[in-house]
Amino acid sequence: MDIIGIDVGGTNTDAAFIRHGRVVGMAKVPTNHEDLIESTKQAMNEIMAYYATSGQVQLHLSTTLSTNAIIEGTGSPAAALGMPGPGVNLAALDLGFPFFPLGGYIDHRGREVAELNEGEVLAAAKEAKRAGAEALAIAGKFSHRNPVHEQRAGALVAASGLGFSNVTLGHRLSGRANFPRRVVTAYLNSRVASLQTHFCRIIENLLEMEKYRAIREVLILKADGGTMSLEESCQLPVETILSGPAASILGAQALSKHTQENAVIVDIGGTTTDIAVIVAGEPLYQRRGADIAGYRTLVPALFTRSIGLGGDSEVHVQVEEGEVRFRLGPRRAGTPAAMGGSRPTPTDAAVALEMARIGDRGRARECIKELAEPLGLSWRQAAQGIIEAFTGQLVEEVRAIYQRLAGIPLYTVSEILAPPDFHPRVMVGLGGPAQVFIPLAAKLMGLPWEILPFSEGANAIGAAAARPTAAITLHADTELEVLTIPEIGYHGRIDRALLFDRQRARQEALRQAASYAQRLGLPDHEDVYIVEEESFNVVRGFHTVGRIHSIRAQLRPRVRRIEVTEDIADGKA
Amino acid sequence: MLTAKHKVGLIFFPAFDWCITPDHPEREERLLYTRDQILEEGLLDVEGIEEYRPFVAEDKDILRAHVCVPSVAARVTESHRIAVGGTMLAADLVLDKKVDRAFALLRPPGHHAMRIVHGSRGFCTVNNEAIMVEHIRHRLSPKTRIAIVDTDAHHADGTQDIFYNDPGILHISIHQDGRTLYPGTGDVQERGGPAAYGQTVNIPLPPGTGDEGLLYVMEKAVMPILADWEPDIIINAAGQDNHFTDPLTHMNVSARGYARLTDMLGPDIVVLEGGYSIEGGLPYVNVGILLALAGLDYSHVKEPVPQPTQPPQVMGQIERITETVMRAWATRDQVDRSRLFGEGEYFQRHRAIYYDTDNLLEEQRELIRLCPDCSGWRLIYSKASGYYSSLTSRGQIAAVVIPWLACPKCRAEAEDKYELIAKEGRCRQVFLQDVARDAFTNWRK
Ligand SMILES: [Zn+2]
């Protein structure tokens, strides 16, 4: 089957056409911020030129729709109802949206301590509606251990006839702890739900059209680098945030020769450089969830750090004790002088030194010279200084990332004695300036390097390379005889709890993950495995009365390997 | 998003794969629910609360505070080394000004571990706070004035033992009255050795004491004593077993009570000690302490179960104890020390120390040189045996202790004594603990 990957990015919309695991065509159109659908359509039209005459096409779509809505504060006006229980005073927490605290609470074992006040739920929902909310989020503390309050409140609101366009329940979004993030995630989900639904309907209509007849299936990219169906994206639109950066990482993974190693991925653009971390062939995740526009969420997302350093960065000069030092970024200077700009940039330094063969070398040298002369330097010295500063700043950031990773908290003796090894074995570079800076940065870090064949469009290739992801969190408390799987809203009794040992818990988690993946219509749904596991005794007095098993199982995340035919790669297309 | 008023370094190490025995209170899941509560409250997202990973302490770190018989390796597990390393890291973070305050929320605990370590007692093997104190003095100066306020429900007999004759340390232990609880010591009259008399302050509280009583002694005794003594660094050994749900004690303190205590004390470093109400107490107490340390609102922290009220007769008793403590503090320099410690060259004491966790009995004879120029070198003879049978005796050992800022005469005497005992060969093992030179040697038969 053919796959089209499209990434609607901030500036450009990239598209890639993949046939039998090879890139056969690429396209790029400028992104129209007012009309992302239009940009998507344009990219589809251009890339469909590579369609042969028959066969089915799968479309993988990564959009900034939700990301933009969240950053720009658009989407449906929404409010959140929360059951915070005692603890941190949420009133002191400026969530940035209307939040209605309600009575009733669940403890850390998932036991109901105080009942939900149904009158309060309805009154708050009415008040939210009156204040203009069109969508509603409902989230309780520890709802991932017991979702009954959220479910009951959701049912009450649904039956109330208040007519919210979306009601999001917190427990459906993640099996992980963190009540403030749960509230925020549910709120954002409810806010962008209508937008996403509208988007999905338009895409479905497009597929009815004759020219798109070959496109049989549309999959939407998520922040964790996986895909989901159009239908699911309407339920969990918040998961589509930050899919662009994830697509770039996937692109690098799909194209790199280093598939099983620890690697650092460095994507150098004009304004920013994005750094991602690969551990034993798998990208590292954000520890607690995606952060976006000041909101901290529970959305699973690939780790990426963006720094204000790129080919078009501003060049600053510091003179300390007669010594000239260059410092680059974080802002963009503009177009490099070599390409018609007026201020010197790192790209100009590279062009001047003939490390890059683009634009007008004479203009680049002239511009660097203007900067160099008052400092008593030759243009060559200044250009070399800028290149060194760029490399130094980049390496400093990469090292800082790994230093933080080397100190991540660990909670067992065995892990502290044998901590996980994140250290990179190779630096994988992409983006226009990568040719210049990656070999230098890698050398400074004592690493081998690889530069990927695409300076642009790796994000679209990554979108095409993405596969579905799905995960569940099983929490079984054999003393309370309760089993909870928040992602599917399951909260029920364990039969013969005494026999529910670790082995049974594992089997159950795998079975549930597989059936969840199957319900989502995912291929290879039997290929599930356990990613995290905990098992603790419950002791009363001096007797063990039960066990608590907490298991996270997921569909094995995969990335399609994608090869590049010579004529498509950089500079030859 | 919340922003902390004081930047807090959290060293959380629950040791999820370590226990004394699987049904022992000091077992894997002791901090499981605490972790769940801290994560769910979103406290690790608070701007200004930063989590750190402990390092693994080395023998030398431990030997600054302890004499481990026959060796550090024989007595401590990796888990102890990590708890020690985490506690030392808490101090480093504060000393390096990376944070304003630090919370070593980790296990296993340490405050029942005394200077001589034959095994484990009161679930403790080595003393996290004491090792940290010596680490601080090693890094800064032996003249650093350090106050330890131990708010565990059990008397901090280990910490008391280690700093009993140390003029640089003020050790205050608030605990449930020793006549009603392990380890039985901690009377107001235990006030320290000849060189630090009055700087061991014991405040035994009657069973049933709640927030009101605890905060009363904080306000009327602990805070004035601290203000008077003017420490450079305040450490809170924050046991959480005064909680009203604790299964091992009989106190009525709430999570909010602990938070108010923390708020009032404003410690530089907090170290978890005991506390075995792992579901109903610890999650709430730890959230309360963390919020208070960060200078955030803890008024909404509340346990699911209602707090029993403090019995009415208790307050009167607490007032009388406070009065006794304050009178003793005010008159500590007027006491005739020669009457308490004699006028000879040495003060001598004999003790029997029971190791409940390992079921050992240690017999100890200690001599402290009464020196006008320093706190005096010490000699400790010690013998541990299985409690039920003297057949398992491990033989006598001796430890020569040269304190911080020892005078040249004491140092010379101590060094000679170490050589002499070794030469005599009557002890199975002889130790020399010399913190000032950071030298810890021993001789073995
Ligand atoms: Zn205790």
Ligand SMILES: [Zn+2]
């Ligand atoms: Zn002396």
